[in-house]
Amino acid sequence: MSNAAFTRPPLAEALSAWQQCLADRRLPTEMLWIFAENLCIEHSRATPGSFRIGFQTRFTPPPDEAIETAYDHFGESGARMVFYRLGSFHQKSVCILLCDAWFEERAARDGFTRRDEWGVSFCPGYAGDIEEITALSRWLHRVKRDRAFHDFDFSMALETIEELRTHGRSLQPYERFAQKLLNRLRRVLGQS
Numbered sequence: 001m002s003n004a005a006f007t008r009p010p011l012a013e014a015l016s017a018w019q020q021c022l023a024d025r026r027l028p029t030e031m032l033w034i035f036a037e038n039l040c041i042e043h044s045r046a047t048p049g050s051f052r053i054g055f056q057t058r059f060t061p062p063p064d065e066a067i068e069t070a071y072d073h074f075g076e077s078g079a080r081m082v083f084y085r086l087g088s089f090h091q092k093s094v095c096i097l098l099c100d101a102w103f104e105e106r107a108a109r110d111g112f113t114r115r116d117e118w119g120v121s122f123c124p125g126y127a128g129d130i131e132e133i134t135a136l137s138r139w140l141h142r143v144k145r146d147r148a149f150h151d152f153d154f155s156m157a158l159e160t161i162e163e164l165r166t167h168g169r170s171l172q173p174y175e176r177f178a179q180k181l182l183n184r185l186r187r188v189l190g191q192s
Contacts, residue, residue: 009118035062054130079119123151
């Protein structure tokens with residue numbers, strides 16, 4: 001695990017290095033950023049017992065500044081940050097930002113390019129396409145549990161992005177619970 005013996009670059013510099021990593025592998029350099037709620041994991045019909053990964057931005061669209069918010073928040077931690085590509089969609093790389101000390105041991109043999117001076121790794125993935133899910137029923141019936149653990153499980157949730165924008169920090173579990181109760185009470189009382 002890292003003891004923050006690195007200096008995070010500004011987001012623009014990190015994105016430039018990420019784009020260069022993608023270009024070096026002849027992958028699309030225009031990026032579409034997604035977050036935990038945008039992932040759509042489904043049972044594979046082609047291979048029983050396996051899963052396929054898709055994404056959606058129709059039902060839970062990320063705010064424009066979400067990648068900046070996630071980068072700033074993850075940047076405050078001493079854990080390794082990972083720029084991760086899930087696949088291509090319409091000449092764009094579908095990317096997700098990850099962060100956890102679990103990635104510290106991941107190296108080239110795992111498909112990761114390390115920038116240890118930044119505490120950052122790049123994982124460009126494979127050249128294949130990823131499907132955008134546009135049917136609400138498919139997204140509602142996505143697999144949420146009872147599947148193997150995956151790298152993208154370390155992504156940031158849009159709920160956290162909203163908390164950071166609203167409160168300047170992520171809420172504690174009891175605060176989230178209290179917020180949900182207040183919202184329900186307001187709906188019952190007809191308040192906005």
